[in-house]
Amino acid sequence: MxxxxxxxxxxxxxxxxxxxxxxxxxxxxxxxxxxxxxxxxxxxxxxxxxxxxxxxxxxxxxxxxxxxxxxxxxxxxxxxxxxxxxxxxxxxxxxxxxxxxxxxxxxxxxxxxxxxxxxxxxxxxxxxxxAGAEVVGGVRGLTLMNTTGSEFHGFPRDRYTTLAETTDRILATDVNAEWLFTGLDADWDAAYTAVTGALTGAFTGTHSLSLQQTLYAMGGRVIETVPEVAEVRLSLPNKHHFLFDLSPFGLDNPDEVYYAADRPYGLIEGTVKREK
CATH class of the missing domain: 3.10.270.10 (Urate Oxidase;)
Structure with missing residues (x-):
């Protein structure tokens, strides 16, 4: 051998x-x-x-x-x-x-x-x-939440599918993002502020039909607004929030009290690139 x-x-x-x-x-x-x-x-x-x-x-x-x-x-x-x-x-x-x-x-x-x-x-x-130098900026653990403005429906169902469709849910994530700079002469602090501002702005302003759609909107906003960035890679865990059943206590729950699950969670990842 x-x-x-x-x-x-x-x-x-x-x-x-x-x-x-x-x-x-x-x-x-x-x-x-x-x-x-x-x-x-x-x-x-x-x-x-x-x-x-x-x-x-x-x-x-x-x-x-x-x-x-x-x-x-x-x-x-x-x-x-x-x-x-x-x-x-x-x-x-x-x-x-x-x-x-x-x-x-x-x-x-x-x-x-x-x-x-x-x-x-x-x-x-x-x-x-x-081949030269490459700089990748990033942010980890940027926690974001929308308490409405998020839907998820129209997905295929098989014998193991139990998730109910919804037209109104909490959408929360811990953003982990890395962005490749186009060169080595960027204003690093200004670029960080601009990228994180674009990420949070797109998350806040997007009516989401899926976390995948939101990811693409976030990456696209970075590319549109920060010319020093060639591509942005996003990893977005879907931090699930489930309505807690209060009926055993004689209480209703009009979308107010949630159980915040930490695991398991959906993990959505993708890269948005600047076209040449």
Whole structure:
């Protein structure tokens, strides 16, 4: 039996980094989770255990923290590009790098006091290789709900179908979205605000006949309104809400009291692309 080494990479996952800017009495704080991954001429460490070409994952972790001090953090997209370019430029065996970053939201309570918001997480993924660099922005856990304006009917029925058709239901989801930028010169903060605004605006303004239809409307709104985005990939769990039966207690339920189910759930995914 013969075998060979296929695609491989290595890196440091989930470097938790908090950067505090203390330029005056009013502090600024950024809270990140940074993961690095390198590819290239790295077969020797797998095949023979020769580590001469391996930049240690510990060194990758240290670089993340050192760069936060030396260069600061303007946006997570720019920070990711800075790290990826450094690893490829300084390590001859390394031909490609991927940096994934999550940014956690905090609400300001005072000049130097903050509370974790528990809201959506901003993300970025920077990939640098022989063909160039690619930046993907994103958001995870953007929770949205319409309490009306959603229907679902006209679907096929078989012997296992029990779902009732409806012309009025709650539609709720936790938006997980990633968008590919057309270039590397975008205003990253403005683009994030524009994309998330387009996503929430389309969700709010679409009379939905299916979550699939809503997904397409959300992606289309991004493409129409944010020229820096080439495509947007959406993953939308359908967070089901079921009317709770109050009849055993002698109570009616005119679409007011729901059981919010966390699992299982429908998962709707799709990509909307800018036509060339």
């Amino acid at each position: 013969t075998f060979s080494l296929g695609d491989n990479s290595y890196g440091k996952a989930e470097c938790r980094l908090v950067r505090v800017v203390r330029d005056g009495p009013r502090h600024e704080m950024i809270d990140l989770n940074v993961s690095t991954s390198l590819t290239g001429d790295l077969a020797d460490t797998h095949l023979t255990g020769d580590n001469a070409k391996v930049l240690t994952t510990d060194a990758q972790k240290n670089t993340v923290y050192a760069f936060a001090r030396e260069h600061g953090i303007s946006t997570i997209e720019e920070f990711g590009l800075l790290l990826a370019r450094h690893f490829v430029a300084t390590q001859e065996p390394v031909h490609g790098a991927r940096v994934g970053i999550e940014r956690y939201s905090w609400n300001r309570l005072g000049d130097h006091s903050f509370a974790r918001s528990g809201g959506a997480v901003r993300t970025a993924a920077v990939t640098l290789g022989p």
